[in-house]
Amino acid sequence: MKLIDLLAAEIRGSAAYNTNVQVAPSVILWTDKLCQWAPALPLLQAAMPELIVLGEYAPEKKTGPAIWIKCVVDGVLPEIVLPSDRTPIVYLPGVERRDLRAIGSCPDALKPLAELQYRGCWWIYSNSGRDWTVNAFLVSSNGGAGLDVAKDEKAQQAMLRVLPEILENEREELSNRRLEAADFNKLVSSDPVRDLLSWMNDSKSCRERWDASRWQALAGICETEYHFSPEQDGVLTAAELLCQHQGIWHSVWQRYTESCQHYPHLPELLLKVQPDLAADGASYPAINASEEKDLELSLQQLLQGGCDKARQSLKTLEQRHAKRRSWVWSELDLAPLAGALGHLSQVAEKTAKVFSGSDADEMAVQYREQYWQADDQVLKALACPLPASQQVLVQQVLALIYTPWLDEVTRNFQGLVRSKGYPGSNQVNEATAEYAVAGEVVFFVDGLRYDIAQRLNQALQHLGDVRLSATWAALPSVTATAKAAITPVHDRLTGRTTDRDFEPSLLDNDTDFSSYYLKKFLQEKGWQYLEEGDSGDPTSNAWVQSGDIDKEGHVKGLKLAARIDTLLAEVQERVEELLAAGWRKIRIVTDHGWMLTPASMAKVELAKHLTETRWGRCAVIKDSVDSGYQQVGWYWNSAVSIAMAPGACSFKAGQHYDHGGLSLQECLTPVIEVRSTQSPATSATTSATLSDLRWLGLTCKIQAQTASESVMAVLRTHAADAGSEISKRKPLKDGKCSLMVDDQYEHTSAVLVLLDEQGNVLAKLPTLVGGE
Structure with missing residues (x-):
């Protein structure tokens, strides 16, 4: 894992909360009195698009004063859109926690942010409210990278100077050795391919944060090995060479395809490269984008024809577009319709035949052998992450090829139940x-x-x-x-x-x-x-x-x-x-x-005066009169007559999801x-039941009922994973025990687990570290 990914995960993890006792925090506050993290801001914002920064008003950089930040957090600025599935992170360079905590003496420029601490959470090193310094994050084994960093001044200065490069490294590459100043300096020029891709991804920010020696080193390497001049030829020339990936550029292309997620802006640059007629779409995003537009138009057009024609069209489209799912653009979510098409074509194939049988059991055998896959592929098509307009398009295609099949198969099944029984x-x-x-x-x-x-x-x-x-x-x-x-x-x-x-x-x-x-x-x-x-x-x-x-x-x-x-x-x-x-x-x-059903189920009429109870797919008929629909006896009392909605219809309008039919x-x-298949544990007869759990600060006091003195208690982040333990195991004495947790886990979601001598889980209870 890259350190930037670990850092992002730890910061986001500070927003974990117990849904049983808390509401979701509206913001994560990140103070940095020494401004140590500021040099890595471009990288940090690329990795965490929900990150906004206190500073001069520059909304294009998600930076602004306190009142602007509060408006962004509250979502009242339509021009600033943060990811809806992430808790906003507010980075406060030059600010420490007590600046906001002491509201009476809080600087006027910060006062609009003071109230956020009561509906948000902090990313802090300990209960003392200390900032996470760069050194603390790199060396800490609890919430950090667990690296061995030299403490001398030269090493610390070098560490801060090359912070972006450190964060772009894999943790494993820096572990198991002591990191001195020389090790940090080598990061500047140790990976020219990474530097080249980073520069292409965001040339402006790279030039701003790289020192002259690093830029000159990259420029020299590009001229001698990659046969172009970054200063004279620019990023577009580099993009053209990358798309062609000939000679030494082939290794650059391979690196990009292996780590494309770390260069989120590079596709925007590559889209500007105009491919020639013989170009391969696997390396030219412009071709892929054109294919996506053509596919969308083709799907819209097939809606104008019948069901059989649509199936044939989907088969033809799949033959043309299937290869795009193996392109790097698919991994970058730039080919979402090609992904959905794979499922749509499977639905078309699986629903080409309306099946039946001699009785309901025979239909069930056929369904279990193959036709369940039609329903599975429908769900997968609906689950594809698409823009709203394309989601509607997929639903319309499914309504054309799947719903009629579902309706006919259901009517066949209902007919067999009518004639042969259920x-x-x-x-x-x-x-x-x-x-x-x-x-x-x-x-x-x-x-x-x-x-x-x-x-x-x-x-x-x-x-x-x-x-x-x-x-x-x-x-x-x-x-x-x-x-x-x-x-x-x-x-x-x-x-x-x-x-x-x-x-x-x-x-x-x-x-x-x-x-x-x-x-x-x-x-x-x-x-x-x-x-x-x-x-x-x-x-x-x-x-x-x-x-x-x-x-x-x-x-x-x-x-x-x-x-x-x-x-x-x-x-x-x-x-x-x-x-x-x-x-x-x-x-x-x-x-x-x-x-x-991808479209609302067709509504069929059932007079209210005939029914005792009416749901979408079934209804109790008064006095077992003839409702005009197929009727079956209630499982618990066959004298109660229940009308079944025909096919894929409903007695209620607007239903997509329902059951009872x-x-x-x-x-x-x-x-x-x-x-x-594992051998049973010798202590399988040991049992335990949790009866009480209370937090006093960071001490968890528990009480349980057990007949054995060998039961152990421990806190984990995942109940069945012994590697996720965040406290020491302690035995229960008279059913009681106290577990202490390091302050780095405060407000972390955890699970209290009781174990027998063999480590088998006897009981568990979710909790929030430090919660009430």
Whole structure:
């Protein structure tokens, strides 16, 4: 990792906060009384586009006085746009923390910034409020680079003189040796290719921050080795030579393609190079930009034709543009439509045939073998980071080639259910019957559709013996009905004609089934209900629920596609924690899938007077009258008649995401079994439960319940990663323990972990270092 990347990560990391007890800081304040970091400002602002600087008014450089900075932070200056996904960083050269803390004596020029300290956070070296000096950052192993820097005056002066060059170096290249003045000076001319690319990336700032000797050294090397004069020929000539990458310039081009992210402005220069007719677009961004425009126009044009013609056009376009995804411009996000096209062409291929079968089970086999990939590619196409206008274009193409296929396949499935019956009517309880007697976690993930379960299945393969199978959801495919059907306590439930919102009631009275009764009945059966952070006793059985897929689908609609991988990563992390705690088998189950359409689902009319309850994809029909739509019996009571929306339609307008209907996407549900192949720990029977956690300054006081005196407590940044520990391990005594944390981790998100003798995680609880 380059030191500039490490520095950026550490500064941004100071904005970490506990969402349970805090609001997000609106700004990160970075004081630098000695102005040591100022010489590296161009590099710092290139690496952190959210960085704004206190100084003379120069908005083009994101620099200005205090009142201007406050306006930028509050987002009231439309001409200054900071990255929306980053916390603004305010660099304050010549200012120290106490200048703002002492509001009464705060200089007038700084007073507009004083209040930011109460809704922001600091990037500081310690609780004393000291600035992060360059030397402190380079030598510190906690929040810094952990390098060995000589303390003599010459070394310190050289270090500050070549600060930008230091930050552009990899940490590994500077580690494991003592850095003297000579080592820093060698950085000036040790890598002429890097200097050449840096100059091409931002010639003005390089000339401003480089001393005469460094510039003269580069100029001489360019004339003798690269056959051009930087002063006489300029950057455009260098850009032409780079695009041609002939002779010695080939090595410069290779370096650029390997580290292109470190030269963010270079493509702007290269775009000015006019390619000849025989030029290769792989090295000329102008050709790539032209191809992107042509692709956008072609996609707009194919919307004018029919579905079959559009599929053929996508195939032809893919043959032309696929190679662009291997170009460096794709890595730099300069070919986003070429990336989306790869998924669109796959959707076109997978949906070319509308499949059916002799019954619903046969359709399910075909879907599991290949057609799930159509849904997966749709999600990936929707997840591509595109400008808003191009996102709409992709949605329109998908609506043309995917939605009609989805509608026809769903109608085929519904027809088979009408004539042959729904296989889930007698298979749901078979899945629960297979729950192990002991030693198994049943991990419920709401809305884990079969195609994204394929992604999760692949991500879990390294954990042991992992197998993906499928079953059917209880009808209608909504959480209230289908989740209850797969719980270990389903035999305590029934359905009454008076039940509402598809929620079953208790068998022995008409009380609605709720989370309270789920926990109560699990306990009566000898099952554990594990809250977030609990690991439980691996010799018993446990029910775990996590994941916000369905919730985010209802809230975000089409934007769910871009969140899938993040949501699955959270599930994977929880699985890893449970395995680390000693569980040998985890069964991941779900209640239902969902339907996601690129355009709003077509609305079909259903008279309100016919319905007791009406959702988007299903509705309870009064007195089982004929609604004109396909009707099925409620899983919990077949006397309750439920109308199903036909095809990919909805009883409500404006729906992109919904479930409850009768489709393979909603009803065919995955089951993932994870069996650990590691030898079970000898202390797997040890259990512990966290009961209290409090912070006194930087001391974490905990209390837990455990029958063993060998349980250890530790704080980590990642629960299952022993390498992320930020405190010493300490044993629990009478269930109590105090852990001390270095002040560099103040306000850092962490996890309190309880371990057995073998290091297995017994319990965990997220916290904020120093938080209340």
